[in-house]
Amino acid sequence: MTRDRENARRLQATIEDAIKIAPAPSRAQVSRTRSRLLAAGLVASVVAVGLTGGVHLNGRPTTLVYGTLLGWAAIAMAGAWLAIGRRGAMLGPPTRLLVACAAAMGPVLLAWYALLEHLLGAAGEAAVPVSMHVTCFAITLAYAAGPLAAVGATYRAIDPVHPRATGALLFAAIGALGGALIVLHCWVGELAHVALGHVLPLVGLAAAGALVGDRLFGTTSLPGRGRLG
Amino acid sequence: MTPAWQAGVVVDGVLVATSRDDSSLDRAMDRYAAGDDAAFGELYEGLAPRLYGFLHRQTRDEALADDLLQQTMLRIHGARGRFVEGAAVIPWAFAIARRGIIDAHRRGRRIVLAQDADEGDAADLLASVDASAEELVDAQGLADVLRATLADLPENQRVAFELVKQEGLSLGEAAAVLGTTVAAVKLRAHRAYEALRAAIARRPS
Numbered sequence: 001m002t003r004d005r006e007n008a009r010r011l012q013a014t015i016e017d018a019i020k021i022a023p024a025p026s027r028a029q030v031s032r033t034r035s036r037l038l039a040a041g042l043v044a045s046v047v048a049v050g051l052t053g054g055v056h057l058n059g060r061p062t063t064l065v066y067g068t069l070l071g072w073a074a075i076a077m078a079g080a081w082l083a084i085g086r087r088g089a090m091l092g093p094p095t096r097l098l099v100a101c102a103a104a105m106g107p108v109l110l111a112w113y114a115l116l117e118h119l120l121g122a123a124g125e126a127a128v129p130v131s132m133h134v135t136c137f138a139i140t141l142a143y144a145a146g147p148l149a150a151v152g153a154t155y156r157a158i159d160p161v162h163p164r165a166t167g168a169l170l171f172a173a174i175g176a177l178g179g180a181l182i183v184l185h186c187w188v189g190e191l192a193h194v195a196l197g198h199v200l201p202l203v204g205l206a207a208a209g210a211l212v213g214d215r216l217f218g219t220t221s222l223p224g225r226g227r228l229g
Numbered sequence: 230m231t232p233a234w235q236a237g238v239v240v241d242g243v244l245v246a247t248s249r250d251d252s253s254l255d256r257a258m259d260r261y262a263a264g265d266d267a268a269f270g271e272l273y274e275g276l277a278p279r280l281y282g283f284l285h286r287q288t289r290d291e292a293l294a295d296d297l298l299q300q301t302m303l304r305i306h307g308a309r310g311r312f313v314e315g316a317a318v319i320p321w322a323f324a325i326a327r328r329g330i331i332d333a334h335r336r337g338r339r340i341v342l343a344q345d346a347d348e349g350d351a352a353d354l355l356a357s358v359d360a361s362a363e364e365l366v367d368a369q370g371l372a373d374v375l376r377a378t379l380a381d382l383p384e385n386q387r388v389a390f391e392l393v394k395q396e397g398l399s400l401g402e403a404a405a406v407l408g409t410t411v412a413a414v415k416l417r418a419h420r421a422y423e424a425l426r427a428a429i430a431r432r433p434s
Binding site: 016018028030218 | 314409
């Protein structure tokens, strides 16, 4: 590969000038910011749970409530870890795996809930009005809003390969976290309500994550041209 | 015909993987991510020629390759704080470069494989398909055939072939760059290899 050396030298100088003008944060700075924002996001979720009335058991078995909370939270963490946990490398797992996990998350959450309900012999409620589905849908999104904002702000430009798939899985995982928290608040155990009010938000969030993934998590969002370039 | 600095992995007579010792580059990136601005020079010296070669092969346009190299290096700089300690910088850099090519393509920049490549490319290509001595005699003609064959390959096969056989990435690294599995990369690179072999076989002696 022959190349004009003068041209190459000039390009290097341009790039070096550009990075002097716009310094980037170091790993330690990014790590500090990330920890603070993620903590703030989780605190925002807890505050939101408090603002909506805190824990309502309403005669439900404690094991069902906390089993659902812990199970869904664990599934959410596993999804988030798969999407952004880098395990000593900079590039994530194959696109298909991310997409499959994002698509499977809703059914897995429902299956976990149905299993617990079956094992504990907890009778589901009678059918509830649509307005309750809508209310829970909105509250689940509200619970997810803090972590969503934190993750969107701190994990920018982490994925040059498949940012849309990463966005879908990460947003689905955060939706699952919102769904895990709403089980503390909502005492309706009807499976259709759980599906529509608690799980459906994560499906919407996964779609939103796929839409904004390029901008949020793709390296395209980083400046690719110095002021001198 | 594997260069000394590459270690080849041959399966059933087919060179399926090459690897390079990039640990000094990884350490430079680690230092740069930790805030050592002086490490950028070392990083640039190690990355830029390889990235430029890759970008130029993909675009066949010096100005566009320069532009994409600048983008890639500035994005590496911008994301340095997110670089995971101990991670490999080369696959990440190639992934960013490839994303730049895809973005340029989406923006309507024309990216084609041109018909005029220099002899360095031809030699690289020949080395990468493990050509025999007889085939090397008519290197330029053969290079034309190989270049045209590569140009006709689907993008995913061509890039898999180039990452593994020309850039020396391991199959796992190439799979991560392409967002797919090792088996898929092996298959794509093998198909590209077979297409090149078939093109050589069809060539009039």
